Amino acid sequence: MNSLQRALRSVIRKPIKSILLLLVMITVCLFLLCGMACRNANVQTQDTTRQAIGAGLRLDANEKNRSKRLTECSQKIGEGQEGSYGGVHQEKLETAYGTQWLVWCDNSFDCLQISDIEKLAVVPGISDYNISTCITAVNPVGFDRIEDPDMDQTNDMGGVVLIGNRKMELDSNVLSGNVTLKDGRMVTEKDQDVCVISEQLADQDHLVVGDKIGFNDYHDPEHSQVHEATIIGIYQTEQLMSPLMAGDTFRSENIIFTDLRFPEKAEGSKNNPCYEHAYFQVGDVDDYDAVKAAVSTADIEWERYDLIDRNGNMSTMSSNFNDLEKISTLLILITFAAGFIMLFLIFVFWTKNRNYEIGILLSLGYKKRNVLGQLFAEAFITALLAFVISFTLAPAASSVAADYLVSAQAEQAELEKNINADKVTYSTVQSEQTVVGVEVDITKEMFLICGAGMVILTAVSIGTAGIGILKKNPKDILSELV
Numbered sequence: 001m002n003s004l005q006r007a008l009r010s011v012i013r014k015p016i017k018s019i020l021l022l023l024v025m026i027t028v029c030l031f032l033l034c035g036m037a038c039r040n041a042n043v044q045t046q047d048t049t050r051q052a053i054g055a056g057l058r059l060d061a062n063e064k065n066r067s068k069r070l071t072e073c074s075q076k077i078g079e080g081q082e083g084s085y086g087g088v089h090q091e092k093l094e095t096a097y098g099t100q101w102l103v104w105c106d107n108s109f110d111c112l113q114i115s116d117i118e119k120l121a122v123v124p125g126i127s128d129y130n131i132s133t134c135i136t137a138v139n140p141v142g143f144d145r146i147e148d149p150d151m152d153q154t155n156d157m158g159g160v161v162l163i164g165n166r167k168m169e170l171d172s173n174v175l176s177g178n179v180t181l182k183d184g185r186m187v188t189e190k191d192q193d194v195c196v197i198s199e200q201l202a203d204q205d206h207l208v209v210g211d212k213i214g215f216n217d218y219h220d221p222e223h224s225q226v227h228e229a230t231i232i233g234i235y236q237t238e239q240l241m242s243p244l245m246a247g248d249t250f251r252s253e254n255i256i257f258t259d260l261r262f263p264e265k266a267e268g269s270k271n272n273p274c275y276e277h278a279y280f281q282v283g284d285v286d287d288y289d290a291v292k293a294a295v296s297t298a299d300i301e302w303e304r305y306d307l308i309d310r311n312g313n314m315s316t317m318s319s320n321f322n323d324l325e326k327i328s329t330l331l332i333l334i335t336f337a338a339g340f341i342m343l344f345l346i347f348v349f350w351t352k353n354r355n356y357e358i359g360i361l362l363s364l365g366y367k368k369r370n371v372l373g374q375l376f377a378e379a380f381i382t383a384l385l386a387f388v389i390s391f392t393l394a395p396a397a398s399s400v401a402a403d404y405l406v407s408a409q410a411e412q413a414e415l416e417k418n419i420n421a422d423k424v425t426y427s428t429v430q431s432e433q434t435v436v437g438v439e440v441d442i443t444k445e446m447f448l449i450c451g452a453g454m455v456i457l458t459a460v461s462i463g464t465a466g467i468g469i470l471k472k473n474p475k476d477i478l479s480e481l482v
Contacts, residue, residue, distance in 0.1 A: 133263050
């Protein structure tokens, strides 16, 4: 009878021992597969303030990456130090509530990379594209903005906001149907120093298409250079656009659409634009999924971005979602360590309770490696059954584990944000993202890695546990049983 036959008989003859080992191996396999699946999970988040509209894709900055770069630049400046680095600026403020730190970024830090946008624009299936700037607060010159007479304007900037577009017809407000033309035309990629104003602003200041209005830096309205833009259109809205920040500066009626490069001039940052969104129109709606897949494989710095689909869903890899990748890696390492300890203890129990059997086999002339091979064969038979069960349960278990880890990370991020809310003031509104789903995929590579890991783990555990008994002579083993 060979080692494999003896191993099979032993597994059947001792069902309690075999079931215990089976449960341990199933648990270890599932945890390993869950950890690997979570490392590669796609976290689906939704942000209503950055929702894509129509048959297109929208490129926005990834908040996790932005925070990482912000931290790195802040560390370069130095903790508790005022200064600037890489477009990040730190300034200490003494307030009635004590010392606070103002951390703000200029356009060079927040601007989407134009080279990456242009690479996506030429992906087959993309028929057209638009670039939109961030909302830019400026001082109005030669006309009055719209204000709420009952509102205290003490803390307001006293300005209006500009939104530059490469092609205004592809702006999200226009694509949604909320903004339409009342008179004139929209901004195109060939325009320079032009704008489209609201009907309320036009009525109040008696402005018509063809008039010119001026803007300059609201920080220094008395001395900064004034830049004029020609009114080429007057728009109307179905519903007032929701302001992204508080104050009459950001109210819907004071939003002015311009050509792409005008806002940077008006705010005094010429040749230093801040592109906040890029929208890519899909030519054939039936090819939407294929085009999205092609865009996703383009050679750009994807860690800097979120790609938002037409439903407002963002696919963000787990490495970009808080610390999910680190936690998943830690889960894998802990599983290996815990698995080794559990299997080692089980095999130590085996060997100590099988001294007589091992002594007989050795006295009959079986070599120590044959005895050790039988123990490994018993474990391998059990492991094979554990693999089959684990592979069946892995998709559901991985989905549950990923959902739990993502929810925990989201709660932790929100808790940290609340704790630090009174310590740091940001110059822009922070994105509010809601997790709407987590996608995990168990691949063949994961199965192979898990299988190889379990074989190695089992072999090391058996080898370690069997050293104590197998280093003795058969006579010594049998004498202990007398």
